[in-house]
Amino acid sequence: MHEAFFYRDRAALSAALLPRFAEAFASGQPVAVVARRSRTELLQGALGSDAGRVRWLDMTREGRNPTRLISGVLGRFADEYPDRRVLIVGEPMWPERPRADYAAVVAHEALINVAFADRELSVVCPYEVSTLPAHVLQDAARTHPTVVTSEDTWASLSYRDPVDLAMSFLSDLPEPESVPERLTFGAYELAQVRQLVYAHAVLAGLDSSRRDDLVLAVNEVATNTLVHAGGQGVLRVWRETGRLVCEVSDQGQVNDPLIGRHPTPVASRAPQQQGGRGLLLVNEICDLVQIATASGTTVRMHMNVADD
Template identity: 45%
Template sequence: MRLPCGRRGTPAGECPGRGWVRGPVRADAAAGEPVAVAVPGERIALIRDALGEAAGDVRMLDMREAGRNPGRIIPGVLCAFADVQPAGRRVRIVGEPVWPGRTETEYPACAQHEALINAVFRGRTVTILCPYDASRLDERVLADARATHPVVIPAAPGPRQDSDAYAPGAVVARHNRPLPPPPDGALSFAFAECSLPQARHAATGEGARLGLTGVRLDDLSLVTAELATNSVVHGGGGGLLRVWPEDGYVVCEVRDKGRLADPLAGRRPAPRDQRGGRGLLLVNLVSDLVRTHTGPNGTTVRCWFAR
């Protein structure tokens, strides 16, 4: 392990796929070390060219698909690769979760994801490099990068530096923002334990009316059932379901009186022998985006599904 937290951060102005993969990534791949690269799809060809023959030894993933929902990246990308490697073997992952074009709606979930990675991999033999396109991302994003990564590697040749701004907990808290209110006309359904099936049927009926079909409609049904059940068990016995259309998506929100104390809830892969406790993980794995706000008066979980 290179760092106590097992991670390196890189706000890099260089286009991912060039200098920073020719050295350590190609060397590790040639040495038989497990290496994965998860970047937006249009960068993959650049990386293959930079790696040359070593590209065949690197697991390549399109982050626009695998990491569309930032809450899916830790369990579905990083842990999905690292956890299947032989115990004690060093693993290197290059992951670019923040790219130009991420929306303002998506970005708080991206920042929180970046702040939580070290807590998941602390004590493990894993090095994670996170490239940032400093020439196209604004300074607010780069400031968050410095606060969520213990080490920064500049794009221009120069030494690695410990980040004096490293404060991941502050980033998680800062982006725990109240969500904008649903629009007028959103479907609203107050539910309790006795009305869980009706809540699910209400959500899927509205989702179908708004254009969801097939697997996407099934995903909405699953998410509604998991969130509503979680509200009954952990959120005071019930909650409020809302569904509405937004910019080509169907949005499902569940609000209750519970307090989500663990920011990693739904991001840790569940052990195979664990009974239950997978509800929020399933929500992250099937949704296109998940945003959460928790405060003294309760918790709101909002999920997006592309139509």
């Protein structure tokens, strides 16, 4: 069950969710809330002593890369209770969220319907209608089979095929804001890939651990290109406002819409899903990952840096 909950203000949010929490507690369902700190503090205060029965997670940290949410947050929590339905309240959008994240947020919301189609999972996604733009609410209705307000519940007439919708948001990645440095690489240029990424990470001011993380992430994706996509790819690196971006593209064809997102433990994945292991690591490391598979495969990795 995947619901978009449209609420007007903080009071309406707590008034609507408290009965859902009480119902879950009564039926023995584990509950997690993944939201901005202001919303978790609101709900904790409303729950009082029952707040200790909820797993509280900060969406600005756990969901800074929306592409990791299915595997690293929702799936991980559900996997702790394989024989029980769980309730997850996840706040995907708020006004201050960077615009660059939006396509990945919509794709994430759509693909929840695919990833958990056969799982005992209830996901409620709050959207504050008084602060979010109209197009965000329209897209929420397209990604959620059910829409809920304080007054009513209905099947969304705008709901779209989740894979088609996700791919439509990820297939047309915007061109870089600045001219990227470009390197065509094969098996003998993998060291050059790492050196180029490291040099840009130094210039961007990333600390040593973040530099190493970014080099590792790009190396994982470039290695996937060499092994699974004909042995040649293109690396592009550029700066955007507040971010360093590395992109690896190749001619490989991916038919799995959940590549890099599978919520099941790695050890239990089917052989055809093993190519996504490196992407799971990449999703954990980077601040935003965009995976486009409409024409070849493009993996765009973002790391936050201090603004100039």
